[in-house]
Amino acid sequence: MIGVIGSLDPNQNERERRLLELTREQGSTPEAIRLFRDLILSHYRTHGRDLPWRRTTDPYHILVSEIMLQQTQVERVAVRYPEFLERFPDFESLADAPQSEVLLAWQGMGYNRRAIALQKTARRVADDYGGNLPADVEALATLPGIGKATAAAICAYAFNMPVVYIETNIRRTFIHFFFQDREDVRDDEILPLVEQALDRGNPREWYSALMDYGTVLKKRTANPNRRSASYTKQSRFEGSDRQVRGKILALVLEEGAVTEDEVVTRVSEDAERVRRILGDLEKEGFIAESEGRYTCR
Structure with a gap:
């Protein structure tokens, strides 16, 4: 089941307004970072989505979810993720399967290269790491289909490691609060704030909370990511x-x-x-x- 995220409640709206005023006037002060963290976590603990990959810390399951979530809507992944795991419950079963079966199980997800990369990664993990996904960003980033951001996300969600990374929803949330009047905001400007705000005691919960707040912002504001230096409009799918x-x-x-x-x-x-x-x-x-x-x- 996916919990529904809507508008903020009146109390949270007021807290967000005060935080926006503070960051506009004073920037990313320690007080602003503290209020920011409190707001994000408070919203998550009240309205956080119930997603199947949030109910596990199994590294294989987290890997599958992170690869699926690359460029695919959460709602679609929530349907296909349990079906895929039922067919391929572990690294060994995925590594040994015919490629055609993996692609068939992937149908409806789009970007089929990810399915092939995921299977190649399963084979690498089985052959080079004894079937155990390495808890290391650098090692993970060498595996097929896994860049630095996905590697860091896996470390945060599977191993609760206090890694620092950025992706679409994280970027959106930080631009909204800390770069209100800016255009062409670079990721290297955002990353120090991500590090300052990181809940090192529970990065798994913190990044889930950031993701959900970014989803809220996408639905109720002009997309802050349009002010990112890395923003590109997705090409039209129909007829492509x-x-x-x-x-x-x-x-x-x-x-x-x-x-x-x-x-x-x-x-x-x-x-x-x-x-x-x-x-x-x-x-x-x-x-x-x-x-x-x-x-x-």
């Missing part, structure tokens, strides 16, 4: 190559083997475009061609 790639891969998974002509007919796309995307999918290791028929690897 990404959408067509998903349709083609789903078709191959469903049918087992298809010809180029069958793909053109079934996805209702231009033959040249289909041929180009089939070639890309083959180069990237999603599908293989033999005697004019395409199958999943």
